[in-house]
Amino acid sequence: MQSVFKLTKYIKPYLLFAIIAPIMMVIEVSMDLIQPTIMQHIIDNGIADNDKPYVIKMFIFMVLCAVVGLLGGVGCGIYASKTAINFATDIRQDLYETITYFSNSNKDRFTLGKLITNITSDVEMLQRALLMLLKVFVRGPLTFIGAIVIVFITARELFPILLFVVPILALAIFFFTKLSGKLFLKVQEAVDGVNTKVQENLAGIRVIKAYNRKKHQIDQFTTVNGTLMKRNIHADQIIGILMPLTAFVVNIGIILALWLGAIKVENDTIEVGMILAFINYLMMIMGGLMSSSNVLMQIARAIPSANRIVEVLEEKPEIHNISNPIISSIKGEVTFENVSFAYNKNNEPVLKNISFRAKPGDTIGIIGMTGSGKSTIVQLIPRLFDADQGVVRIDGKPIAEYDLSTLRKAIGFAPQKATLFSKTIEENVKYGRDEATLEELIEALESSCALEFVEKFDDKEQHFITQGATNLSGGQKQRLAMARAFIRKPAILILDDTTSAVDSISEKRIQQAIANHFKESTKFIVSSKISSIRHADTILVLDDGCIVGKGTHEQLIATNEAYQEIVSTQVVRGGTLNE
């Protein structure tokens, strides 16, 4: 429930709408409540006394009340929708922004499916709850209390029936409302499961096809979908008992009213119109309670959603700015001093005591076996993760002292997995620097050897990249990802295994372009191929998170066993040193 209160701040900007809506509803309900009493007067005074002018007068009054009620209802609907839709839109926006600022470790705590459910159906659930709250919540209790009060004033002879009916109805509604919160939390968790499966299957569609695992994936989806179905049916069936149960109790109330009413009419204690009005008010009481319970149930369903939303909104990005961070420009000297790092703090570190220094303009090659920690080293430079021990310095200052956006602006990072967006080639490359000119775009494409294939498209750099860049080859994706890093003209350029799918001739041309255009940048080239790093000023040889060799190609080939082994395996396997 605390989460719900935390989210009320999103209503504040629309508070006026949120106040007008229930006021309009009060008008509608008041008009509804008057109707049975007018009817009672028409029957008992007008029709019984054959007083036609009185009947017509009361009839006009009844129509007027209905029109005013209608206006109130329409107005309430308009303002309630405005409040609920704006409220939900703002929460959705904040969720998206929060997730965008998540550090990698924050992301690891939530599944993608859960985050998608959060932004879509959890927010939708809150929107519906608020809409119902504003539209119906005032109506429910007001109708309920109003009808009881009017019965007490105008039909006191039949009032004892309410003492029997109302507590049973209230108890049933309380019980079912409580239960529905628990049931719908389970439903929402099952929705997470479905979203996660869909997202995973769509992202891995090619692997699924290549391994002929379509049936396996469909079976897995059937399982999560089945769980969702079962939980939905279970929740709906249980909640579905409430309506017939209340109708049953009300029907008993009506029978009692007719029985007691008949005795009292016979005794001349009451008139027939009072019985009809009482039955009407009894229906209103049931309607009021039912609509209150619907709102309460919607709120009960929304509470788990609110908890899940607040959990994401309150997740603090683990990597953030210190107060008064450094915003001065970066030259590009990078120093690692005894850096150790573990993804899982309970496990052995994946980087152990790493130390090296790169001067501005240097090229640092990082080579080693799969899983030796190469990508992890370079990910510490833009602070995708923070070191657990030791310090990473840039221009002599600890990296954590830099303003994050100043730091990241100085870095051109092409990650191992070339991620492109469903936009044009131009938009994807300029993602590196929005204000880049067409000449700079062409230059970046040329340096990464992407221009040659881009020019073959009819629409050249306006060619649209599909979601997941499925309309490009692996090498083409890598070249565009490099172009995106190049266009930044960064002080620090990081290429994490970005030429693994690039042919050796193109790779040589890319190396040449980097040497020509990025003389002043500090360059980090991660690769498992000797050919990619052999011209580096310093090569770091990594083994199981430790630096086991440091030097130029010539120094290492002469003295370092691990490096010699890598070289020999690449030559023996038919690899090339690409002189």
Ligand SMILES: Nc1ncnc2c1ncn2[C@@H]1O[C@H](COP(=O)(O)OP(=O)(O)OP(=O)(O)O)[C@@H](O)[C@H]1O
């Ligand atoms: N996000 C992560 N969470 C947990 N462990 C991780 C994560 N990323 C990498 N690791 C682990 O850290 C170790 C080093 O991984 P890293 O990606 O740095 O190796 P690498 O040398 O770049 O490997 P490759 O040549 O295959 O790209 C591996 O054991 C890997 O399983």
